[in-house]
Amino acid sequence: MRWHKRLLVAGVAGVLALTASACAGGQVRGAGGTPQPQASSGSPAGQTGGQANDSTFVYAPNSDVVTDWDPATSYSNEIVALANIYEGLTRYNSQTKQAEPRLATEWTSSDDGKEWTFKLRQGVKFHTGDPMDAEAAKQAIERTIGKKGGAAYIWDPVDRIEAVDASTLKFTLKYAAPLDLVTSSGYAAWIYDVDAVDADGKTTAGTGPYTIDSWKKGEENELTLKAFEDYWGGWKPEQYKKVTFRVTPEITTAWQLVQKGEVNFVRRLNPQLFEQAGMTQGVQTAQAQSFQNLLVLFNTAAGPTKDVKVRQALQLAIDYDGLAAALEGSGVKASGLVPQGLIGHVNGMEPKQDLPKAQQLLAEAGYGPDLEELELSLTYATGDEDQKLLVTLLSSTLKQLNVTLRAKPMSWSAQWDLGKKGGQDVFVMYWYPDYPDAYSWFLNVFKSADKPQFNLSYLKNAEIDAAIDKLPELTATDKLAAEQEYQRLQQKIIQEEAAVAVPYVQRYQRALSADVQGYQDNPAYPSVVFFYDLTRAG
Amino acid sequence: MLRHLARRLGQALLVVAGVVVLTFAVMRLVPGDPAVAFAGPKATPEQLAEARARFGLDDPLPVQLVNYARDLVTGDWGTSLRTRQPVRDDLYLAFPASLELVGAALLLAIAVGIPLGVLAARHNRRLPDFGVRLGSMLAVSVPVFWLALALQTVFASHLGWFPVAGEYDTSLDTTSPLTLWTNITVVDALITGNWPIFTSTLEHLVLPAVVVAAYPAGVIAQMTRAALIEESGQDHARLERALGFGETSILTKFALRPALSPVLSLIALVFAYAIVNGFLVEAVFNWPGLGRYAAESIRSLDTPGIAGVTLLVALVYVLANLVVDLLQGFVDPRTRSR
Numbered sequence: 051m052r053w054h055k056r057l058l059v060a061g062v063a064g065v066l067a068l069t070a071s072a073c074a075g076g077q078v079r080g081a082g083g084t085p086q087p088q089a090s091s092g093s094p095a096g097q098t099g100g101q102a103n104d105s106t107f108v109y110a111p112n113s114d115v116v117t118d119w120d121p122a123t124s125y126s127n128e129i130v131a132l133a134n135i136y137e138g139l140t141r142y143n144s145q146t147k148q149a150e151p152r153l154a155t156e157w158t159s160s161d162d163g164k165e166w167t168f169k170l171r172q173g174v175k176f177h178t179g180d181p182m183d184a185e186a187a188k189q190a191i192e193r194t195i196g197k198k199g200g201a202a203y204i205w206d207p208v209d210r211i212e213a214v215d216a217s218t219l220k221f222t223l224k225y226a227a228p229l230d231l232v233t234s235s236g237y238a239a240w241i242y243d244v245d246a247v248d249a250d251g252k253t254t255a256g257t258g259p260y261t262i263d264s265w266k267k268g269e270e271n272e273l274t275l276k277a278f279e280d281y282w283g284g285w286k287p288e289q290y291k292k293v294t295f296r297v298t299p300e301i302t303t304a305w306q307l308v309q310k311g312e313v314n315f316v317r318r319l320n321p322q323l324f325e326q327a328g329m330t331q332g333v334q335t336a337q338a339q340s341f342q343n344l345l346v347l348f349n350t351a352a353g354p355t356k357d358v359k360v361r362q363a364l365q366l367a368i369d370y371d372g373l374a375a376a377l378e379g380s381g382v383k384a385s386g387l388v389p390q391g392l393i394g395h396v397n398g399m400e401p402k403q404d405l406p407k408a409q410q411l412l413a414e415a416g417y418g419p420d421l422e423e424l425e426l427s428l429t430y431a432t433g434d435e436d437q438k439l440l441v442t443l444l445s446s447t448l449k450q451l452n453v454t455l456r457a458k459p460m461s462w463s464a465q466w467d468l469g470k471k472g473g474q475d476v477f478v479m480y481w482y483p484d485y486p487d488a489y490s491w492f493l494n495v496f497k498s499a500d501k502p503q504f505n506l507s508y509l510k511n512a513e514i515d516a517a518i519d520k521l522p523e524l525t526a527t528d529k530l531a532a533e534q535e536y537q538r539l540q541q542k543i544i545q546e547e548a549a550v551a552v553p554y555v556q557r558y559q560r561a562l563s564a565d566v567q568g569y570q571d572n573p574a575y576p577s578v579v580f581f582y583d584l585t586r587a588g
Numbered sequence: 589m590l591r592h593l594a595r596r597l598g599q600a601l602l603v604v605a606g607v608v609v610l611t612f613a614v615m616r617l618v619p620g621d622p623a624v625a626f627a628g629p630k631a632t633p634e635q636l637a638e639a640r641a642r643f644g645l646d647d648p649l650p651v652q653l654v655n656y657a658r659d660l661v662t663g664d665w666g667t668s669l670r671t672r673q674p675v676r677d678d679l680y681l682a683f684p685a686s687l688e689l690v691g692a693a694l695l696l697a698i699a700v701g702i703p704l705g706v707l708a709a710r711h712n713r714r715l716p717d718f719g720v721r722l723g724s725m726l727a728v729s730v731p732v733f734w735l736a737l738a739l740q741t742v743f744a745s746h747l748g749w750f751p752v753a754g755e756y757d758t759s760l761d762t763t764s765p766l767t768l769w770t771n772i773t774v775v776d777a778l779i780t781g782n783w784p785i786f787t788s789t790l791e792h793l794v795l796p797a798v799v800v801a802a803y804p805a806g807v808i809a810q811m812t813r814a815a816l817i818e819e820s821g822q823d824h825a826r827l828e829r830a831l832g833f834g835e836t837s838i839l840t841k842f843a844l845r846p847a848l849s850p851v852l853s854l855i856a857l858v859f860a861y862a863i864v865n866g867f868l869v870e871a872v873f874n875w876p877g878l879g880r881y882a883a884e885s886i887r888s889l890d891t892p893g894i895a896g897v898t899l900l901v902a903l904v905y906v907l908a909n910l911v912v913d914l915l916q917g918f919v920d921p922r923t924r925s926r
Contacts, residue, residue, distance in 0.1 A: 113884055117672050125628050203632070267673065268681040270876050271758040298753065299880060300871050302737060306745045306752045433887075461889050462629055464620030484630070494630075503633065 107290040107566070107581050108313040110298040115272050116265065119251045121190075121240040123199030129236050130317075131273055131295065133578040135177075136240035136256035139168050139187070139219075139233035142486040142574040144391035149230040153182065153241050153257060154219075163226030163526030168233070170217045174282045176243040177254045177261050184213035189244045201237035201484040207522065226523035228487060235485030236575045259283065259582040260293060272297050275581075288585040308333060308561050315569075316561045317577045321378030324559040336560045338571030339382060341389050342482040344437065345495065346551040348475070351508035354424055355475045359415040361548035364426075364476070366408035367451065369443050370401050373553055376439055381554035386540045387491050389555045391573055393525060394488030394536030399544070401551065409451055417452065424453040429468060430478035432459040437478055440553060469506040477506040480556070486574040487525065488536055492518045495550075496543055507549040514542060596913055600906045607902040611895040612656050616649060618891070625889045626669040643667075660899070666892035670885060675896035678881060683900060684771035685755060686877030689870065690862045692774070692793050693800035694855070697862075701805040702851070705812025710839055712817055720809055727806030732865045736799045736872040743795060750795050753874035756788040796873040800866050804858040811854050815847035849916055856912035860905040 109130065116128040121136050140149035140157075154168040174182040188211045195205045207227035212220040221229055233239050246255035251265040260275040277291040285291070296313055298304040305323050307313040309330060319327060327335045346368070348361040355361050374383045386399035409418055417424040426448075430437040438459070445455035455476075460468070469477050481504075483490035494503070497518050498510040517539055524532035543549050558577070562569055565587045572578065615622070623639035624631060631639070640646055644655060659666065665675040701724075708720035744752040751757070755773055760766075764784045769776050774793065777786035819825065820835075820843050828838045867879030874880070878897055885893030 113887070114671060117670065125630075199635070200628075201630075267671065268678060268876065268881070269758075270754050270874055271761075298874050299883060300753075300874065303740070303753045303872060303874055306740065309745065310748075310752060312752065461618075461620045463622070463624035463889060464618075466624060466629075467619065467621055501633070504630075 105290050105586060106292040106294055108294045108296050109315045109579060110296050110304045110307060110313040111317060112299050114297060115295045116251060119249050120247055121242045122194040122197040122238065125200030125237055129575065130578050131275065133236060133575050134260045134275060134581055135254050135258045136242055137258050138239040138241060140230050142234040144573050147391065147393055149234045157230055159526060163523055164223045166221040166229040168219045170219060171282065172217060174257050175280050176257055177278055178243050178246045180243055182241065182257050183216040184219045186243060187219055187241045188213045190241045193244045194238050201235065204232050204235050204238050204485050226526045228522060228525040231487045232485050237484050270297055290581050290584055290586060293581050308563060311563055314563045314566055315579055319559045319561050321380055327561045332564050334562050334564050336562060336569060336571060337379065338558050338573060339390055340556045340558055340576060341392065341573045342480050343384050343389055343555040344553050345479055345481055346553065347477040347507040348549060349508060350549050352472060353475050354426065357415045358548055359411045363408040363411040365401065365548055365551045366404045367444065367447050368551055368553055369403045369447060370553055373440055373443055377436060377554060379557060380559055381436060381556050384552040384555045387544065387552055388488040388536060392486060392488045393529060393532060396537045396540055399540065412451055419452045426453060426455050426475040428455055428457045428476035428478065429460050429465045429474045430457065432461050470502055472508060489521050492521060492539060509547060509549045592917060596910055600910050603906050604903060607899060608657055608660060611898050612653050615891040615895050616652065620889065622669060622891050665896050668890050668893045670888045670890040670893060675892050679896055679900055682876065682878045682881040685875060686863060686866055686879065688772045688774055689796055689800060689875055689877060690866050692797040693862055694804060694859060696797055696801040697804035697808055701808030702812050704809040706816065706839055708813040709816035710836055724806035724809040727802040732799055733868045735802060736869045739795050739799060740872060751792050754792055755876055756785050756792050760784050760788060796869050796875055799869045800862050803865060804862055807854060807858055808851060811851050812847065815850055816843050819843035819847045852912055852916050856908045859908045863901055863904065
């Protein structure tokens with residue numbers, strides 16, 4: 051052997067040795083710690099009949115899909131899969147702002163909103179084959195409450211659950227709450243077979259239209275779902291019988307894949323690609339407002355922003371229209387604290403920039419171009435281009451008013467740590483509710499707390515607190531009165547207290563392949579595609 | 589030779605220990621509470637306390653460092669805050685894919701770079717030489733991320749010659765499942781004779797490998813050229829010329845071997861560079877390797893994940909340097925005595 055050949059062989063052998071040393075060898079891909087995909091290799095043809103690939107819907111998420119398979123504690127990305135595997139008693143409709151039947155067909159509440167009775171759908175089977183009845187539903191909710199993970203707190207109002215008979219589930223509450231909204235939550239409200247929960251993602255315990263076909267952690271095609279043949283809704287030929295989640299972090303790559311027809315759904319494009327997508331053959335676009343809005347919280351407890359005039363001046367200094375224009379559709383101007391599509395949303399509360407007024411208020415507080423310089427610290431999320439845009443616009447505007455903004459991008463955990471200690475004047479963050487109810491903003495962000503958790507404007511107002519506490523009862527008993535109270539509270543918090551400015555609500559910009567029919571965004575289930583509702587053209 | 593080996597091993601161990609301390613320091617000194625990353629953005633105080641206890645974040649820093657080092661040695665690389673799996677398992681999935689990409693790229697770079705270097709040296713200061721020098725300069729200076737996007741758009745999206753992204757066509761998993769031995773897809777497909785996956789992987793490899801290979805190929809070509817020109821000016825070359833050997837055979841028969849020594853040590857450097865460059869390329873081509881894992885870990889501030897990748901890359905770097913050092917001693921015995 052010539053020396054350079056030996057060198058080559060040595061090099062290749064070295065490279066191999068690097069991994070071979072750590073390898074067990076002889077496994078089929080996916081076996082071992084992760085579930086066995088090949089277990090299903092015989093079934094696609096046998097189960098669903100015909101060419102399985104013909105009706106596969108490919109969803110391109112931008113990061114790993116599943117970190118937690120337990121429907122009780124799941125509180126992350128996997129909602130996009132779980133919402134197709136599990137069902138709650140109700141599902142929220144953001145058009146009508148109402149909960150609609152799902153596993154429950156009808157429900158009633160007592161006049162004081164403290165007793166709720168749900169009639170369950172007949173003939174529903176879990177994926178395990180066991181029937182879904184009131185006793186099973188009761189056990190599932192009680193297990194979720196007992197686990198105390200994720201969003202289990204949404205059941206806090208519940209005192210007692212009774213399975214009156216096989217199809218009647220009765221809740222007795224400690225205090226009035228809109229339980230039909232709670233049961234439509236995308237987190238912690240799934241009804242499942244408590245004996246069949248599997249943390250390893252091999253089996254599912256839901257009643258939904260899909261079950262797991264394969265789960266291969268860390269791989270590109272991370273998760274594949276297949277139709278649950280015994281689904282209570284039945285199946286039609288044009289529906290998608292298989293779903294693949296193909297993890298594609300790079301947005302341009304995802305865009306090229308949808309153009310080539312290799313994926314059917316890209317969850318978020320940037321404005322430039324979205325515009326291009328609108329003009330591309332074979333691609334359709336959809337956009338929808340989310341329930342996630344940006345909050346600019348002003349420190350009401352300490353520092354220069356303790357003066358309400360300074361806070362109002364800051365509100366008026368934000369270039370809301372300029373920001374919305376610069377976001378190019380990925381965010382739209384907000385009106386009040388509660389996004390559109392939720393009870394409590396108020397029209398006509400769109401904020402406006404007013405620099406002369408801002409300057410006047412600042413002058414009254416003793417700051418301004420000819421007066422003392424004002425220095426403010428602000429924290430926002432590292433790497434969030436939209437927030438960065440807001441900060442850039444705001445600091446250049448404030449410069450004219452002799453206000454210096456010390457803006458610091460930080461990771462969420464660092465920013466939150468600092469915020470809990472009250473270490474900044476302005477705190478920028480997103481908020482979104484866990485179940486489709488505006489109460490979340492008021493309870494978490496604006497109710498007094500000795501140790502602030504998310505109340506990072508440090509607002510302390512007994513009157514506002516008392517009003518917040520009444521919100522669930524009002525929502526449960528008198529929706530009209532609730533709407534009015536929400537409006538009054540938003541005026542108090544935004545206009546009188548000036549504890550917060552709400553510049554925009556995020557908007558999703560999606561791309562779909564043109565052959566998908568029936569897609570509709572539901573902001574109550576962020577980035578969830580309900581595959582069962584879709585059909586394939588042609 | 590043995591003493592040389594022992595000394596180099598000792599140095600390597602020191603470097604690794606330094607990296608361990610550094611990664612630990614970065615993990616703990618970065619502002620922010622790792623428990624938040626695990627418990628989620630809306631965690632309750634109770635959930636945070638639970639997470640903190642679970643990861644031993646309440647212990648004093650020196651205790652945490654000792655625990656960390658002990659766990660690493662015993663093979664416990666911690667639990668990823670993002671995937672909630674042992675980091676070692678995550679890396680075990682991601683590393684072979686990166687190795688596959690970087691390995692292919694380096695083979696390509698050597699296969700292209702050394703002959704081009706010889707060609708340029710043979711035609712020193714003539715047209716082929718200028719061509720090679722210009723080409724390698726371009727290859728070295730073009731940003732990888734841009735090159736990756738450009739090649740993807742032109743050759744995958746528009747011309748459709750190659751797949752857009754991924755490691756292989758995963759629908760083959762059902763028709764011809766791959767048996768794993770080394771976890772390196774292309775190698776496993778080859779040794780088990782799984783031709784559909786083998787050819788699919790090769791197709792998917794072409795574009796990312798070309799991008800990763802660009803920089804090393806340019807550097808290797810330039811370095812080979814320079815070393816050969818220097819060697820051919822040495823006394824032995826004059827002797828060979830006097831003995832009637834042609835220029836080409838002087839270059840390839842006599843000058844190449846001593847010239848290869850600096851090229852080899854360069855390859856170790858380039859290997860590490862290629863792994864880091866590969867991170868960006870992996871993101872564009874959705875290659876399921878360390879780069880994607882690192883990017884995801886950083887995005888979610890998954891400190892054990894970040895530390896795991898850092899450590900692994902450091903280990904590979906040290907190991908590559910060691911291997912090349914030893915190979916160098918084998919190719920050019922003069923380096924051993926240093």
